[in-house]
Amino acid sequence: MNDSIPQLADCLLVLENNIATLTFNRHDVRNALTSTAIADDIVSTVEWINKTADVAVLVITGAGSAFSSGGNIKDMAERAGDFAGDVQELEARYRQGIQRIPLAIHKCEVPIIAAVNGAAIGAGFDVANMCDIRIASTKAKFGETFANLGLIPGDGGAWFMQRVIGYQKAAELTFTGRIINADEAKELGVVLNVVEAELLMDNVMTLANEIASKPTAAMRLTKRLMKMAQRTDLPDFLDICAVFQGMCHNNPDHLDAVNVMLEKLAK
The missing domain is CATH 3.90.226.10 (2-enoyl-CoA Hydratase; Chain A, domain 1)
Structure with a gap:
């Protein structure tokens, strides 16, 4: 790279x-x-x-x-x-x-x-x-x-x-x-x-x-949401959040992070 x-x-x-x-x-x-x-x-x-x-x-x-x-x-x-x-x-x-x-x-x-x-x-x-x-x-x-x-x-x-x-x-x-x-x-x-x-x-x-150290794809979406929040009405903003969250749930990085958290909680 x-x-x-x-x-x-x-x-x-x-x-x-x-x-x-x-x-x-x-x-x-x-x-x-x-x-x-x-x-x-x-x-x-x-x-x-x-x-x-x-x-x-x-x-x-x-x-x-x-x-x-x-x-x-x-x-x-x-x-x-x-x-x-x-x-x-x-x-x-x-x-x-x-x-x-x-x-x-x-x-x-x-x-x-x-x-x-x-x-x-x-x-x-x-x-x-x-x-x-x-x-x-x-x-x-x-x-x-x-x-x-x-x-x-x-x-x-x-x-x-x-x-x-x-x-x-x-x-x-x-x-x-x-x-x-x-x-x-x-x-x-x-x-x-x-x-x-x-x-x-x-x-x-x-x-x-x-x-x-955070999942990069989710961080990029979070940055976009932070910017959108400054110029978007709440109902429209929540619609965008729902779509972005669906994207995150389907990203392998999310499951990896969840499994790491579960391992920590099990100790």
């Missing part, structure tokens, strides 16, 4: 124990999501995961001191690269560029854990919020800083953050553009846990391995 791992340009992708780890690898630009191939790499990774049934969990992190600094500020100042052109050109570039990230991550069929190693700013903060679970290093900082630059969260960040921490808290962070540390991020509910930098990946992998 390792032979099928896509070749990426600006990220590193490793598969071990059915856990895929995607590392943003452009420390030279603090893992910026514009003017790099990171967006392409995220899309390619999710497409590969959705076609590779044995992958159970995706971990996303950054190399170097930053998780991701978001947009390239120098390009903004020079109206160059992804930020060049008139309104129509920029609209097309956003849709064909950075907006592919939220669409891809939203479609990812496996649980995603963000291991936030350092600064997650602007679109970098938004990418963390697109994940299912966030664990932060004590060195992490978070900022929805678009307003400070006279911009809006063009990558869909306003949609994701309020679903993570509620409208009022998301509004305050978005309207003020202030940067918060890891401890406040935990207090607000942005992250699940905060750990020392040298323990971050061990902590994340412990959680990832626990999730990966």
Whole structure:
């Protein structure tokens, strides 16, 4: 299965124990999501995961001191690269560029854990919020800083953050553009846990391995249900649950798990 791992340009992708780890690898630009191939790499990774049934969990992190600094500020100042052109050109570039990230991550069929190693700013903060679970290093900082630059969260960040921490808290962070540390991020509910930098990946992998130990097919269906629950009326949702549960009952992994449980109870 390792032979099928896509070749990426600006990220590193490793598969071990059915856990895929995607590392943003452009420390030279603090893992910026514009003017790099990171967006392409995220899309390619999710497409590969959705076609590779044995992958159970995706971990996303950054190399170097930053998780991701978001947009390239120098390009903004020079109206160059992804930020060049008139309104129509920029609209097309956003849709064909950075907006592919939220669409891809939203479609990812496996649980995603963000291991936030350092600064997650602007679109970098938004990418963390697109994940299912966030664990932060004590060195992490978070900022929805678009307003400070006279911009809006063009990558869909306003949609994701309020679903993570509620409208009022998301509004305050978005309207003020202030940067918060890891401890406040935990207090607000942005992250699940905060750990020392040298323990971050061990902590994340412990959680990832626990999730990966569950029957993978059922976990993928569970992830789909969690997403559907946000947009589906209860009667329709229960109908979908019934169908998915029928699929699980007919999966050999279910019977294997039941037999393991029975063996434990018999001891």
